Amino acid sequence: MLTVETIAQWMNGWTKDIKANKGYLNELDSVIGDGDHGSNLARGADAIEAALLTAPDDVPSTFKAVAMAIVSKVGGASGALYGTAFLEMYKESQRTTDMVKILDKAMKAMEKRGDSKPGEKTMLDVWEPVVKAAKRGNVTPIVIDDAVESTKDMKATKGRASYVGEKSIGHLDPGAVSSGYLFHNLFEVGLVG
Amino acid sequence: MLTVETIAQWMNGWTKDIKANKGYLNELDSVIGDGDHGSNLARGADAIEAALLTAPDDVPSTFKAVAMAIVSKVGGASGALYGTAFLEMYKESQRTTDMVKILDKAMKAMEKRGDSKPGEKTMLDVWEPVVKAAKRGNVTPIVIDDAVESTKDMKATKGRASYVGEKSIGHLDPGAVSSGYLFHNLFEVGLVG
Amino acid sequence: MKEVVYLKKIMNDATQIVTEMVDGMALSYPEYVKRLDDLLVLVRSQEESMTNKVGLITGGGTGHEPASAGYIGEGMLSAVVCGQIFSSPTPDQILAAIQTADHGKGVFMIIMNYSGDIMNFDMAREMAVMDDIDVRFIVVDDDIAVEDSTYTQGRRGVAGTVLMEKILGAAADSGASLSEIEALAKQVLPNLKTIGVALSAATVPEVGKPGFTLAEDEVEYGVGIHSEPGYRREEMQPSAKLAEELLARLNDEFNFTPEDHYAVLVNGMGATPLMEQFVFMRDVLNQLADFGVQADFTKVGNFMTSLDMAGVSLTLLKLREDQWLKQLNYPVNTIAMVRK
Amino acid sequence: MKEVVYLKKIMNDATQIVTEMVDGMALSYPEYVKRLDDLLVLVRSQEESMTNKVGLITGGGTGHEPASAGYIGEGMLSAVVCGQIFSSPTPDQILAAIQTADHGKGVFMIIMNYSGDIMNFDMAREMAVMDDIDVRFIVVDDDIAVEDSTYTQGRRGVAGTVLMEKILGAAADSGASLSEIEALAKQVLPNLKTIGVALSAATVPEVGKPGFTLAEDEVEYGVGIHSEPGYRREEMQPSAKLAEELLARLNDEFNFTPEDHYAVLVNGMGATPLMEQFVFMRDVLNQLADFGVQADFTKVGNFMTSLDMAGVSLTLLKLREDQWLKQLNYPVNTIAMVRK
Numbered sequence A, B: 001m002l003t004v005e006t007i008a009q010w011m012n013g014w015t016k017d018i019k020a021n022k023g024y025l026n027e028l029d030s031v032i033g034d035g036d037h038g039s040n041l042a043r044g045a046d047a048i049e050a051a052l053l054t055a056p057d058d059v060p061s062t063f064k065a066v067a068m069a070i071v072s073k074v075g076g077a078s079g080a081l082y083g084t085a086f087l088e089m090y091k092e093s094q095r096t097t098d099m100v101k102i103l104d105k106a107m108k109a110m111e112k113r114g115d116s117k118p119g120e121k122t123m124l125d126v127w128e129p130v131v132k133a134a135k136r137g138n139v140t141p142i143v144i145d146d147a148v149e150s151t152k153d154m155k156a157t158k159g160r161a162s163y164v165g166e167k168s169i170g171h172l173d174p175g176a177v178s179s180g181y182l183f184h185n186l187f188e189v190g191l192v193g
Numbered sequence C, D: 001m002k003e004v005v006y007l008k009k010i011m012n013d014a015t016q017i018v019t020e021m022v023d024g025m026a027l028s029y030p031e032y033v034k035r036l037d038d039l040l041v042l043v044r045s046q047e048e049s050m051t052n053k054v055g056l057i058t059g060g061g062t063g064h065e066p067a068s069a070g071y072i073g074e075g076m077l078s079a080v081v082c083g084q085i086f087s088s089p090t091p092d093q094i095l096a097a098i099q100t101a102d103h104g105k106g107v108f109m110i111i112m113n114y115s116g117d118i119m120n121f122d123m124a125r126e127m128a129v130m131d132d133i134d135v136r137f138i139v140v141d142d143d144i145a146v147e148d149s150t151y152t153q154g155r156r157g158v159a160g161t162v163l164m165e166k167i168l169g170a171a172a173d174s175g176a177s178l179s180e181i182e183a184l185a186k187q188v189l190p191n192l193k194t195i196g197v198a199l200s201a202a203t204v205p206e207v208g209k210p211g212f213t214l215a216e217d218e219v220e221y222g223v224g225i226h227s228e229p230g231y232r233r234e235e236m237q238p239s240a241k242l243a244e245e246l247l248a249r250l251n252d253e254f255n256f257t258p259e260d261h262y263a264v265l266v267n268g269m270g271a272t273p274l275m276e277q278f279v280f281m282r283d284v285l286n287q288l289a290d291f292g293v294q295a296d297f298t299k300v301g302n303f304m305t306s307l308d309m310a311g312v313s314l315t316l317l318k319l320r321e322d323q324w325l326k327q328l329n330y331p332v333n334t335i336a337m338v339r340k
């Protein structure tokens, strides 16, 4: 159930994964981008953890606290995208507690922010199949991993990775990997399945 | 005898030595200075040879032609010093044809220009003993070589070499070496002995 | 005990370098810029000079100094948001810059075309609109090294941005409205093109090694100002050949015609001595003259650098309107650009 | 056939680089400088601005751009003689600069203390005197890294020279006589001190390898602007420690006292990004504040470079006279320094 606690649990799992894999995310980004995706998100992870220490009152303000932490600390493309996603969750959670609906709205806001669609080798290539699976109630770790893996063979046409063009093929998208962590933790907390 | 021809012979010998030893002079200068003494003088050597192609009428104008070639092409400390020497020879040769007197005046002008005295590890450490020997009529190749060698154990206190201080000890002064060439050729032409 | 070995850059702590630089700028040039408390935002000190005028802001990753904070001042920018090195600033900081730059006439944002910058400035704009501030923007994409198609992020914003800032700054200072500035920016943009050549890559302090490596005798054409890959590597060429190559690429875009008028900017990438930049500009101007093209405005120097990268970029702005030349020559008073 | 491998500098021919640079400057900035036919002398374009004023010239080896030709213009220099890289110009060229700078009120020469420069300017002065031009000079020796004694050539002239040029330029523009300028120069000189630190040496194009080599983690204090040796090598330090060391050496000279007033110049050596220079200036200004010292005039940037050397120098000018600060702030209009 969507509560302040489950969100906090979800977030703490995510931030732990980010920090444990900071170097790996930087490495992935240095192959096709500018090598800072892990550092960017690690700054955000610290900020999220700090924000959740003073536990917010309700679900929307929990999402808002996470959103503000990301928005003010991450920077770069991923800061805007994850920030947009959580700001949208904040807004949508005032109307519904259906996590699938909330995720769907967040994804649409990200697509708009990034002027981008699935298939462009971005984090959206994880969001789209996972949200689709969530609607049908069949999210599994394998679904998530497959989505992350699917970015490997794509050619980047958005973000910094688009500058390396063809050479981006054969490498995972760093944002897809960090979104993979996000959904694995969401699944473990039981908010999707 | 001091004539347009003997000066030209003297100069052609000197410029040949300079050009043959351009790299060596640069090397000497790079140890205790800025590595350009050979290049500087080689530019001057070309200019002297060009100037002497259109043979001047008399001794003073021959010295003047050499002086102007040096003054306008060499640059650096050595350009000013050799330029000053030949300008002084131009002036003095209007009064006398005594090469020893002319050299003595040139040396004094150089000392004034360089605000420097023998013992400071410069070309003056060749000029001084050679001019002294010339006054007594006993210049020999050995006198010249000894004068050049004497700069090896000196500590530089003038010019760029003074910045390396103690570390200048143990190395020949490049200006002393090029002045050695000057006097060897003067001796061979028979203008001093 | 092993002593700490410091990366050979003049800094104290790689994670604090941007903050310390921003402080350094404000301390060194209080007559031009002041820092907004706790933010990485620098604002014009001469407040009176902004009264009743459209605010002009820009920002992005740092490491391009003097861009962009060096262009804050009368006749140019109102405020600049400094991100981490080569990394977009966050929307809250951009919002603060918008708020401080707004003097009732709205704010115009000059954004360089990087996906992070666009998204963060866009978020800030949305927030500012909630504050009832009228915000418009242009996305500068002058770097012709990148193929411009729906299959890429599009062309990057590079050194030409400085000329855009100069022209819009003159317009804002002369009292142009927000819509007029927006229209001017849109008119100028398609006439502004840049292409660069790198001799070596930049080293980001937190990374500690260069973004790419070129052999001792190699150059790379079309490299971006964050060491993004270029379009070709080849053996080092004489300056005149480099100029020829870059002008050929620019000619593909402009189609030089005798009597065309251009502004020409040779920009040093950071580690390339001015001596080399002037030699290069000589070759560029001689070759432009051979095309019969007029160079009415010429500038040489480090305007939009890439930390310690070696190389130059060449920007041409086709002067379609006489007004643009006047705006380039309009009085300006900033740290890095002054004109009486 | 083996292709020619070009040294990785943007140039055409190492032996022509100075000539091509001089042409590049004149072509890029005709509103500021023009070249004297066939000579490596650049002269102020705005001739009217020199009427009835003392001419101010300087010169020396090139490779220090924007010094010195970048400082030609109203309120600063009249003409600059460009020698080969790091090598004194010849007297005939200096004489031409004197002649062109003379507008009936005489010419003042700012000479940096290198034996070649001193001798060549001295020869030119003697020639000018034969032309009945009144010529005076100052020998700038602000580099405190070198021991000043009768056993050395004495201290070198480095970045402080730019402040000397600024002050004398203001005086000349205000109509000071040749004797007044000479007196002012002599007054300023003992209050002008500089000390530098190098992270890497410069590479002279014709030589093709750096003047010295420092290990990956080494710096050298007191290096000259032609890669002359400094006074100590040690492991790279954080910016604040570098500032501490340089300020300690300057304090040995000045004996900082609370309420002292100084002009402070942080000068980049060529390859050091502005970002690092601003971080360093922050540390300098904070530490000067700890000494209780006032910094009334502050500037950061590449003013007197050494080709592609990495490092910075720190210049302090003790403002003994209020007039000097006014002269530093006096309007100036040159390529590299403009003030309204």
Ligand SMILES: Nc1ncnc2c1ncn2[C@@H]1O[C@H](COP(=O)(O)OP(=O)(O)O)[C@@H](O)[C@H]1O
Residues within 6 Å of the ligand: A029, A033, A034, A035, A036, A037, A038, A040, A041, A075, A076, A077, A078, A079, A081, A113, A114, A115, A116, A121, A122, A123, A124, A158, A159, A160, A173, A174, A175, A176, C087, C088, C115, C116
């Ligand atoms: N326009 C876009 N739409 C969707 N995702 C994007 C877009 N641009 C970048 N991304 C995502 O952002 C990730 C890079 O994030 P990060 O490295 O933190 O930012 P930056 O690219 O600014 O350095 C990419 O791996 C990709 O997943």
Ligand SMILES: Nc1ncnc2c1ncn2[C@@H]1O[C@H](COP(=O)(O)OP(=O)(O)O)[C@@H](O)[C@H]1O
Residues within 6 Å of the ligand: B029, B033, B034, B035, B036, B037, B038, B040, B041, B075, B076, B077, B078, B079, B081, B113, B114, B115, B116, B121, B122, B123, B124, B158, B159, B160, B173, B174, B175, B176, D087, D088, D115, D116
């Ligand atoms: N003040 C001086 N007095 C006499 N000779 C000097 C003086 N300064 C330099 N020299 C001579 O000049 C030589 C260096 O000449 P060169 O390398 O051509 O000029 P620069 O030092 O300007 O590079 C030295 O080896 C020394 O013999």
Ligand SMILES: [Mg+2]
Residues within 6 Å of the ligand: A029, A033, A034, A035, A036, A037, A076
């Ligand atoms: Mg990145």
Ligand SMILES: [Mg+2]
Residues within 6 Å of the ligand: B029, B033, B034, B035, B036, B037, B076
């Ligand atoms: Mg030398």
Ligand SMILES: [Mg+2]
Residues within 6 Å of the ligand: A034, A036, A076, A077, C086, C087, C088, C116
């Ligand atoms: Mg980034």
Ligand SMILES: [Mg+2]
Residues within 6 Å of the ligand: B034, B036, B076, B077, D086, D087, D088, D116
């Ligand atoms: Mg020399």
